[in-house]
Amino acid sequence: MSFEELKAEALKMSPKSRAELAKELLVSLETLSDAEIEQLWIDEAIRRDDEIDRGVAQIRPADEVFNRARNRFK
Structure with a gap:
């Protein structure tokens, strides 16, 4: 899956789900x-x-x- 495809799928999520995903992604960057x-x-x-x-x-x-x-x- 390309970045653009992944982004498009993520943007279909509810705001709450996107916020949770964003939090998890940010935590993953802490390393x-x-x-x-x-x-x-x-x-x-x-x-x-x-x-x-x-x-x-x-x-x-x-x-x-x-x-x-x-x-x-x-």
Whole structure:
């Protein structure tokens, strides 16, 4: 299963289930060194920048994202 397929499946989950999955995934990262974590964030930033450059990223203002998140967990 590709990353995109896995992400699509995860996004079909309920918000509560996604939060639990996110927690488990974050806990699994605790075994990584600081340098490994830093490299993962660099890789993610590069990937996101590439998506923006290619026009495939959905860009939203931060206030919209935060408002949507707050409303989702009310």
